[in-house]
Amino acid sequence: MRKEKISYRKAIYKALDYALGSDEKTVFLGEDISAYGGAFGVSADLYKKYPTRVISTPISEGSFTGVAVGLSMTGYRVITEIMFMDFMTLAMDQIINHAANIHYMYGGQIACPIVVRTPAGGYRGYGPSHSKAMENLFMSIPGVKIVAPSSVEDAYGCFLSAVYDNNPVIFVEHKLLYNLEEEAELQSGKQVPLGKARVIKEGGDVTIVSHSYGVALAKEALADLEADGIDAELIDLRSIKPLDIETVIESVSKTGRLVTVEEGSIFGGVGAEVACQVIENCLQYIDGRIVRVGKADVPIPASLTAERFVLPSKGSIIEGVKKSLSW
Numbered sequence: 001m002r003k004e005k006i007s008y009r010k011a012i013y014k015a016l017d018y019a020l021g022s023d024e025k026t027v028f029l030g031e032d033i034s035a036y037g038g039a040f041g042v043s044a045d046l047y048k049k050y051p052t053r054v055i056s057t058p059i060s061e062g063s064f065t066g067v068a069v070g071l072s073m074t075g076y077r078v079i080t081e082i083m084f085m086d087f088m089t090l091a092m093d094q095i096i097n098h099a100a101n102i103h104y105m106y107g108g109q110i111a112c113p114i115v116v117r118t119p120a121g122g123y124r125g126y127g128p129s130h131s132k133a134m135e136n137l138f139m140s141i142p143g144v145k146i147v148a149p150s151s152v153e154d155a156y157g158c159f160l161s162a163v164y165d166n167n168p169v170i171f172v173e174h175k176l177l178y179n180l181e182e183e184a185e186l187q188s189g190k191q192v193p194l195g196k197a198r199v200i201k202e203g204g205d206v207t208i209v210s211h212s213y214g215v216a217l218a219k220e221a222l223a224d225l226e227a228d229g230i231d232a233e234l235i236d237l238r239s240i241k242p243l244d245i246e247t248v249i250e251s252v253s254k255t256g257r258l259v260t261v262e263e264g265s266i267f268g269g270v271g272a273e274v275a276c277q278v279i280e281n282c283l284q285y286i287d288g289r290i291v292r293v294g295k296a297d298v299p300i301p302a303s304l305t306a307e308r309f310v311l312p313s314k315g316s317i318i319e320g321v322k323k324s325l326s327w
Contacts, residue, residue: 002185003183003184003185004183004184004185005181005182005183005184006152006181006182006184006186007152007178007179007180007181008151008152008155008173008177008178008179008180008181008182009040009041009042009178009179011152011153011155011156011159011184011186012042012117012155012156012159012173013042013043013044013046014156014186015155015156015159015160015163016028016042016043016046016079016159017046017049018160018188018189019077019079019159019160019163020046020049020050020053020054021049021050022189023077024053025075025076025077026053026076026077026078026079026163027053027055027071027076027077027078027079028043028046028050028053028054028055028078028079028080028081029055029057029064029067029068029078029079029080029081030043030056030057030064030080030081030082030083030117031056031057031058031059031064031081031082031083032056032083033046033047033054033055033056033081034047034054034055034056035047035056036056038081039083039084039119040119040173040175040178041178042081042117042173042178043081060090061082061087061088061090061091062090062091062093062094064080065080065082065091065094065095065099065116066091066094066098068080068094068099068114068116069094069098069099069102069112069114072099072102072111072112072113072114073102073110073111073112076113077113077114077163077164078113078114078115079114079115079117079163080114080115080116080117081117081118082116082117082118083118083119084118084119084120084126084129084130085118085119085120085121085132085133085134085172086129086130086131086132086134087118088116088118088134088137088170091116095116095138095141095144095168095170096138096141096144098112099112099114099143099144099168100112100141100142100143100144100168101143103143103166103167104142104143111166111167112166112167112168113163113164113165113166113167113168114168114169115159115162115163115168115169115171116168116169116170116171117171117173118170118171118172118173119173119174119175119178120132120133120134120135120148120172120173120174120175120212120263121133121174121175121176121212121213121263122263122300122307122310122311123175123176123213123307123311124175124176124304125302125303125304125307126300126302127300127301127302128299128300128301128302131300131307132264132300133172133174133212133262133263133264133295134264135148135170135172135211135240135262135264135270136262136264136265136268136269136270138170138241139240139241139270139273143167143168144167144168144169144170144241145162145165145167145168145169145170145194145239145241145242146169146170146172146239146240146241147159147161147162147169147170147171147172147194147238147239147240148171148172148174148211148212148237148238148239148240149192149211149212149236149238150174150177150210150211150212150213150214150215150216150236150238151180151182151184151198151215151236152180152181152182152184152186153182153184153185153186153192154192154198154236154238155173155177156184156186156190156192157190157191157192158171158191158192158194158238158239159171160189160190160191160192161191161192161193161194162194164191165194169194172212174212174213174263176213176216177212177213177216180216192238194238194239194242195239195242195243195244196238196239196244196247197235197236197237197238197244197247197248198235198236198238199233199234199235199247199251200215200219200234200235200236201222201232201233201234202233203231203232203233203234203255204231204233204254204255205230205231205232205255205257205325206230206231206232206233206255206257206258206259206288206321206324206325207232207233207235207248207251207252207254207255207257207258207259208221208232208233208234208235208259208260208261208317208321209235209237209248209251209258209259209260209261209271209274210234210235210236210237210260210261210262211236211237211238211240211262211270212263213263214261214262214263214312215234215236215261217261217312217313217314217317218234218261218317219234220314221314221317221318221321222234224314224318225318225321228322230321230322230325232321233251233254233255235247235248235251237270237274240270243273243274243277245274245277245278245281248274248277248278249277249278249281249282252278252282252285252286253282253285254285256285256286256287256288257286257287257288257289257290257324257325257327258274258275258278258286258290258291258324259290259291259292259293259317259320259321259324260274260275260290260291260292260293260294261293261294261312261317261320262292262293262294262295262312263294263295263311263312264294264295265294265295265296265297266292266293266294266295266296266297267297269292269294271292271293271294272292275290275292278290287327288324288325288326288327289323289324289326289327290324291320291321291323291324292320293312293316293317293319293320294312295310295311295312296309296310296311298310
């Protein structure tokens with residue numbers, strides 16, 4: 001199969017189409033996903049192909065997530081779309097107290113195979129209630145997996161892995177990645193294993209670890225860093241839980257330095273967990289500062305000008321890398 005130029009949005013669409021077309025017990029629920037095509041146009045014409053299994057729901061995240069839990073307990077694989085990640089707070093009880101616990105509470109007799117798709121992130125001036133990246137809110141919940149791919153091929157392959165996983169999976173799609181186009185080879189049904197990071201660029205001076213749109217920002221920073229004589233290694237986590245800390249440790253053991261990049265808050269974030277595990281496992285190799293780059297601890301402004309001071313950027317990543325080298 002040859003590579004073709006395809007968008008991140010189209011890759012998710014193709015994965016949805018494959019999942020729905022391969023199993024009549026796969027159901028897709030969410031707000032405006034039928035005739036409207038989804039808030040960001042991902043579901044497009046799927047409702048025409050699968051009219052009884054692509055179902056637009058009322059604007060009630062807790063309700064349709066509860067329906068998803070019930071369906072999954074009776075043998076269905078359920079994909080839900082929560083229009084903005086911010087709105088996942090309205091379904092927290094269903095996800096945390098029910099979906100995450102079902103398998104454990106019933107001694108493995110009942111699974112809960114749900115994928116909760118959700119667009120996340122800022123940089124569009126949507127304000128504090130439509131711009132958050134909240135992966136860290138779910139990191140401490142046993143039984144929930146969190147996936148946030150940054151590339152077109154990973155969007156397709158990781159999504160299918162999430163669909164066929166018997167655990168609830170939160171699948172994070174950054175709004176600014178939807179229009180990303182890459183030369184990609186989307187082999188029909190090919191999965192990308194969850195819990196395995198990808199080394200995008202090898203380097204010897206510093207390790208940069210990120211996920212989702214943070215990877216795109218880090219890629220932008222690499223050229224400037226190289227011009228300054230800094231040879232950075234870039235790792236895309238792809239999934240946050242399970243976390244491939246082994247790949248990170250191997251890299252930091254080589255470079256001696258670590259910079260984490262995320263769009264969520266620095267306090268209690270993904271970077272904090274990665275940094276702590278690095279310290280626990282390879283402190284003897286650390287030869288510089290561990291630096292976390294992320295969102296400031298304030299609500300996200302609606303003003304695009306103000307938003308730039310709150311969210312991470314190419315510049316803040318470069319600054320973070322230079323701090324890590326200034327030990």
